Amino acid sequence: MLEIRGITVGVWGTNCYAISDENGGCILIDPGEDPITIDKELIIPNRLRPVSMIATHGHLDHVGGAKYFTDKYLAPLYVHEDDVALANKATYWADVLGTPGITNPEKIKRLGAGPVIIKNFSFEIIHTPGHTIGGICIYLKEKGAVFTGDTLFFHTIGRSDRAGLDTGGQDLLVESIKTRLLGLPGGTIVFPGHEISTTIEHERQHNPFLI
Ligand SMILES: [Zn+2]
Ligand SMILES: [Zn+2]
Numbered sequence: 001m002l003e004i005r006g007i008t009v010g011v012w013g014t015n016c017y018a019i020s021d022e023n024g025g026c027i028l029i030d031p032g033e034d035p036i037t038i039d040k041e042l043i044i045p046n047r048l049r050p051v052s053m054i055a056t057h058g059h060l061d062h063v064g065g066a067k068y069f070t071d072k073y074l075a076p077l078y079v080h081e082d083d084v085a086l087a088n089k090a091t092y093w094a095d096v097l098g099t100p101g102i103t104n105p106e107k108i109k110r111l112g113a114g115p116v117i118i119k120n121f122s123f124e125i126i127h128t129p130g131h132t133i134g135g136i137c138i139y140l141k142e143k144g145a146v147f148t149g150d151t152l153f154f155h156t157i158g159r160s161d162r163a164g165l166d167t168g169g170q171d172l173l174v175e176s177i178k179t180r181l182l183g184l185p186g187g188t189i190v191f192p193g194h195e196i197s198t199t200i201e202h203e204r205q206h207n208p209f210l211i
Contacts, residue, residue, distance in 0.1 A: 001022060002019055002020065002021060002121070002140070002142060002143055003019070003020050004017060004018070004019050004140075004143060004145060004191070005017065005018045005020070005042060005046060006018075006042075006191065007037070007038055007041055007042045009032050009033065009034035009037050009038055009065075010032050010033035010034045010061060010064075010099075010101075011033070011099060012032070012033065012061040012099070012194070013194055013195075014030060014032035014033065014061040014062060014193060014194060015030065015032075015191065015192065015193055015194060015195075016028060016029065016030050016031055016032050016038050016042065016065075017029040017030065017147060017191055018042055018043065018046070018048055018050075019121060019140065019143075020046070020048050021120045021121070024046075024047050024048050024049050025048075025049055025051045025119060025120060026043075026048040026049065026050055026051065027050070027051065027052050027053065027054060027118060027119075027121050028050050028052075028053040028054075028069060028075070029053070029054055029055075029056065029138060029147045029191075030054075030055055030056055030062040030063075030147075030149065030193055031053050031055075031062075031063065031064075031065040031066045031068075031069055031077070032061050032062055032064060032065050033060065033061050033064040033065055033094075033099060033101055033102055034065060034101065035065030035066075035067075035068035035069060036068070038065060039068070039069075039072070049073060050069050050073045050075040051073075051075055051118070051119050052075050052076055052077075052078065052118045052119065052121075053066055053069060053070075053075050053076070053077045053078065054077070054078045054079075054111070054118075054123075054138055055077060055078070055079045055083070055087060055105075055149075056135060056136055056137065056138065056147060056148070056149025056150070056151070056193055057079075057080070057083050057086070057131060057132040057134060057135040057136065057149050057150060057151075058079055058080075058083035058084065058085070058086030058087035058088075058089075058090075058132060058134060059086065059090075059093070059132065059150065059165070060090040060091075060093045060094050060097070060099060060102050061099070061102075062149065062150075062193060063077065063079070063087045063090050063104075063105050064090050064094065064099075064101070064102035064103060065103075066103075066105040066106075067103040067104065067105055067106045068103070070105070070106050070107045071106075076107040076108070076109045077105045077107060077108050077109070078108075078109045078110075078111045078116075078118070079105070079108050079109075079110065079111060079134070080110070080111050080112070080113075080125070080127065080134035080135070080136045081110040081111065081112060081134065082129070082132075082133045082134030083132050083133065083134025083135065084108055084110060084134070086132060086134065086167060087104070087105055087108060088104055088105070088108075089104075090102050090103070090104050090105070091103060091104050093165060111125055111136065112125070112127075113125050113126065113127040113136070121140075122141075122142070123138050123139060123140055124138075124139040124141065125137075125138060125139075126138075126139055126146075126180050126181065127176075127180070128148075128151045128152075128173075128176035128177060128180055128181060129168050129172055129173075129176055130151065130157075130158065130160060130168040130169060130170065130171075130172040130173020130174070130175070130176045130177070131149070131150045131151055131157075131158030131159065131160060131166060131168055131173055132150075132166065132167045132168055133167045133168050134167075135149060135150070135151050135158075135168065135176075136149070137149065137151055137152070137180075137181055139184065139188075143189075144185065144187060144188050144189060145188065145189045145191060146181070146184060146188050146189070146190055146191070146200070147191045147192075148181070148190050148191065148192050148193070149192070149193040150192075150193045150194065151173065151176065151177060151181070152177055152181060152190060152192060152203060152207075153192045153193075153194060153195055153198075154190075154192065154195055154196050154197070154198040154202075154203075155198075155203075155206060155207055155208065156207065156208075156209065157170075157173055157174065157177065157207070157209045157210075158173060160172075160173055174209060174210065177209075177210060178210060181200070182200060182203070182204050182210065184200045185200065186199065186200050186201030186204065187199060187200070187201065188200045190203065
């Protein structure tokens with residue numbers, strides 16, 4: 001039986017999630033900018049052991065803590081192949097935006113769309129370009145959960161206005177969400193990269209960008 005836990009860290013308020021199995025092995029989703037807090041408050045107290053990480057996209061606040069977990073737990077970071085270059089510019093963007101404590105990821109594995117099995121965990125990777133060109137949503141069918149990064153939020157969608165940082169576009173983002181995400185079962189819980197959780201059905205009915 002898998003469990004999902006989350007924590008919000010850093011000046012950007014990024015949600016990092018741990019999906020764990022009964023042995024404590026876990027996949028970290030979006031190891032954001034404050035890995036020490038993630039480790040102290042999410043990993044260690046729950047006796048978890050990160051075996052791998054997946055970034056929903058290559059932005060600094062979603063990959064900036066990955067190196068810490070690669071160094072400490074030997075966990076690699078999976079990133080969609082179209083966002084690897086962006087992930088490798090995390091420190092560059094941290095300098096531009098004045099965000100301290102960010103490091104570039106060191107052990108990146110490339111992901112494409114479709115089913116992926118990592119250790120005991122089976123996911124469906126849904127490519128949802130728009131916020132970034134390599135943005136993904138991670139569907140965990142057995143828990144009825146989808147991790148949407150900065151693609152879909154409660155009552156809003158991700159930004160696409162910051163040149164060089166947001167590498168997609170709003171029309172593309174809306175199309176991605178409508179064609180690839182809203183077809184999931186309505187009760188699917190949406191775990192976004194920032195702010196509170198919602199459901200697919202709720203956003204279908206109430207998200208002003210999608211109705
Ligand atoms: Zn982002
Ligand atoms: Zn973000």
